[in-house]
Amino acid sequence: MDTNNTVLSHVAEITLSYRPNSKMSDKPQVVSSQGAAKVLRANWDASKLEFIEEFKVILLNRANRVLGIVNASSGGTCGTVVDLKVIFAAAMKASASCMILAHNHPSGTLRPSEQDTQLTERMAKAGKLLDLPVMDHIILTAEGYYSFADMGGL
Numbered sequence: 001m002d003t004n005n006t007v008l009s010h011v012a013e014i015t016l017s018y019r020p021n022s023k024m025s026d027k028p029q030v031v032s033s034q035g036a037a038k039v040l041r042a043n044w045d046a047s048k049l050e051f052i053e054e055f056k057v058i059l060l061n062r063a064n065r066v067l068g069i070v071n072a073s074s075g076g077t078c079g080t081v082v083d084l085k086v087i088f089a090a091a092m093k094a095s096a097s098c099m100i101l102a103h104n105h106p107s108g109t110l111r112p113s114e115q116d117t118q119l120t121e122r123m124a125k126a127g128k129l130l131d132l133p134v135m136d137h138i139i140l141t142a143e144g145y146y147s148f149a150d151m152g153g154l
Contacts, residue, residue, distance in 0.1 A: 027065045030058065033147035036100050036138055040145075043069050044104070050142050053080045055103040057087050059096035060135070067094045077106050082119060084126055091132050099127070101137040110146040112139055112153075120148055 030036045036058060048054060054074045059067040070090045073080045080103065091099055101123060103116075112120075120137045127134045136149035148154050 024061070024063075024065055027067070030060060030064050030066060030100065033136055033138060033145070033150050036102070036136060036147075037140065037145040039066060039069075040102050040138060040140055044140065046142075048074075049104050049140065050106050050108065052077065053104055053106055055080050055082050055101070057090070058100040058102065059091055059094050060098050060100065061095075062097045064098075067096055079115075084123060087123070088126065088130060088132065092130070096132060098133045098135050100135050102140060103138075104140045108141045108143065110139060110141055110144055112137075112146060112148070117153070120153060124154060 028035070028039055030039060039058060040056065044054075044056070052074060053076065055072045057070040057072055059070060061067055070087065072087050072090075073082055075081060082103075087099075087101075101120065116137070116139065120134070123137070124134045134154060136147055136154060138148075139146040
C-alpha cells in the first residue's frame with residue numbers, strides 16, 4: 001500500500017462563498033462616520049453596549065454599500081482580543097472593497113486607548129498591503145461615537 005496516496009486523500013477541501021441576503025440596491029450606503037455609527041447601532045445588541053466589549057467590522061463594496069457586518073470578537077468588560085487574520089479572511093471571502101472597524105467601550109469613554117490606536121494602525125497597514133483599505137474605526141458608546149477618520153487618525 002502506498003502511504004503517500006493515503007495521506008493525500010485526507011486533505012480537506014476549502015471552499016469560499018458569500019451569499020447575499022438581499023439586492024445590493026436595498027443595502028445601506030455608508031458615506032460618513034455618522035452613517036456608519038447609525039448602521040452599527042441598528043445591528044448591535046444594545047444590552048451589551050455598556051456591558052461587554054465587542055469588535056465588529058462593516059464590510060463595504062466599491063459603492064460603499066454594506067455587504068455585511070462581521071462579529072469579530074467578544075470579550076470582557078474592559079477588552080477583547082482581535083485577530084487580524086479572521087477579519088481579513090472574512091473581508092476577502094465577501095469580496096469587500098473596504099472596511100470600517102468598530103468596537104464599543106462599556107465604560108462610556110469615547111477617547112481611544114493606546115491599544116485602540118495601535119490596532120487601527122496595524123489594520124490600516126495590513127489593509128494597504130491587501131488592497132482592502134480601512135476607511136474608519138468607530139468607537140461606540142451608549143451616548144455617542146468616536147471616529148478615527150474624523151479626527152485625522154486614518
